[in-house]
Amino acid sequence: MNGPDVVVCGAGVAGLAAACALGRLGRRVLVLEKQPTPAPVAKGEVLQPGSLAILEEWGVTDRLDHAGATRLSRLVARSSDGRPRMVLDYGRLPAAHPWLLAHDYQAILDALTDALPAGVEVRRGVHVRAPLRTGDRVTGVRCDDGDIPAALVVAADGVSSRLRAAVGLSAPRHDYPHRLAAFELHDVDDVEPDFSAYVTDGGLRLHYPLPGRRVRLYVQVAPDELRGLGRDGLDGWAHGVLAGCTGLAPLAGPFRAALARRQVLPVSRSMAHSLVAPGFALVGESGHSVHPMAAQGMNSAIADAHELATVLRQGGTLAADVVDHALRRYDTARRENLAHIGRTSHNAARMITTRSWVGRRALTGTGRNDRIRHEVMHTMAGLGVRRLTPLDRLHQIELVPDPRASRLPSWVPRAASGEAAR
Incomplete structure (x- = not known):
């Protein structure tokens, strides 16, 4: 491609969503990702109806359906024995897609990649070292193999964003006092098509089905709860989890079989004081993060990308003053929305985890x-x-x-x- 109009740093969901949205405006977009291949992670697997409407515009929803994505009809908070205490029935929503859609993070990345417009290029294994500056304005990025100028740089490089720090933006991070141990359960039959969160004396237990008779299970743990446990110790720990949450009994066998394949994930929330600087925008976890209990993180990133493309389309040109005006509008619109989503997610997490x-x-x-x-x-x-x-x-x-x-x-x-x- 010729020199890009926009450089997007990061090829996770936030970065690919931004590239898809901006590429559909006819802009030349270059996505730079330091990892040669995506890392397998147990996150970003559930899409909300609002995101599905955006993804349908981009041609992503059909790709996920064809890839076998699972529809979840309800979000249910349950007692430890499985009895519903609060039911959010998505079928009651006045939405084109009145359901949640679940698939592996990699499958969602693949669907976004397949939907990228012709003017988008993705380069992997590229390290972005620093932003280029002209005065106080970001005018591109510096990589190992040279400088890449652009009218707009979008940071989608995660919660510890180096670009955000280099530009002088801050996003105070508040860690929760627990972690989530993630398990992928195999050969599971007859699980309800719900996003189910259990309230137990030991904290959150959360599961939802994935394609191929699989279930994603999260168990709230203390930071060092699983450290150093051998097989016997893990078996004893699993016995305690199941005893304290009898609603998980149908998953007991697959849960025990998955103990060695666990991932332990830190949990935090953050919100940048500003999502923009001249010539520069934050999307996804580089600008904000929430507890995964309410399934909002990936969905907020998709909404970021959609809003950023909307304000840039209305501007009609990539002249510096027009871009910066559009970025200020993006910041105002998204920060107000994200602040409310952050409070809602935090309150939902506190209901279940404390x-x-x-x-x-x-x-x-x-x-x-x-x-x-x-x-x-x-x-x-x-x-x-x-x-x-x-x-x-x-x-x-x-x-x-x-x-x-x-x-x-x-x-x-x-x-x-x-x-x-x-």
């Missing part, structure tokens, strides 16, 4: 309140932010009775009016 009285009451209260449950589901689905008032918060923890608890919001299709809290 023994907070308020969190547990909020979970039960939301499950019993049709109106609030639908407002929360709309936001989590990525269909637009529905804000809860301070009074709604009191209704959630059932300190104040809600006379509208059985009334669904006006945006809910009338066919859903007979829905009962399950």
Whole structure:
């Protein structure tokens, strides 16, 4: 390709989504990725309805369907014995895709790569060393094999983004006091097509089905809980997990068989003070991260890419002043949305991962309140932010009775009016 209009640094979901969105504007996009091949990771596997609408525009949704992606009809918070305490029934959403879609992270990367427009080039094994600057404006990147000028640089290089730091942007990171141990269970039959989170005395247990009779299971652990355990120690640990969460009994055999293939993942949340600098934008985890409990991280990255392309399309040119004006609009729109999503994800995580009285009451209260449950589901689905008032918060923890608890919001299709809290 000739010199690129845009350089995207990072070829994860955020980077490929940005390349897909910007390439569809007719821009020449160069994606640079330091890893020669993608690393296998147990993350970024569940897509929300709002993301599916964007991915359908790009031709990605059909590719995932053809690759056998699994549709999940509900997000369910359960007691340790498996009984539902809060059910978000996605079939009630006024959306073109009223479901969650689950597939392996690599399959999602492949679908995005296959959908890239002709003007996009991906180069792997390239180390981006620093941004190029003209005054206070980013004008390209410096790599091992030379300088690459561009009208816009997009950082999609992850939560520890070196580019973000080099440009002078900060994203304070707050680590949760636990980790998530991830397991891929094989040969699983008859698992419900739900995204299920269990509330237990030991913390979060979360699972959902993947294609090929597989299930992804996450177990909340202390930072050093599994360190140094041999086979006998792991068997004893697994016995304790299953004893404390009897709802996992149908998965007991595949869980024990998967113990040696575990990944232990750190969990944190962050939000950049600004997503932009002149000539420079952050997308995905380089700008923000959330607890995976609410399945928002990858979906927020896709929304970043879509919004960035929207404001640049409206600008119509890549002249420096036009680009920077568009970037300021991107920052304003996304930071407001991301701040709300961050709070929602954090509150959802606290409901499940801690023994907070308020969190547990909020979970039960939301499950019993049709109106609030639908407002929360709309936001989590990525269909637009529905804000809860301070009074709604009191209704959630059932300190104040809600006379509208059985009334669904006006945006809910009338066919859903007979829905009962399950």
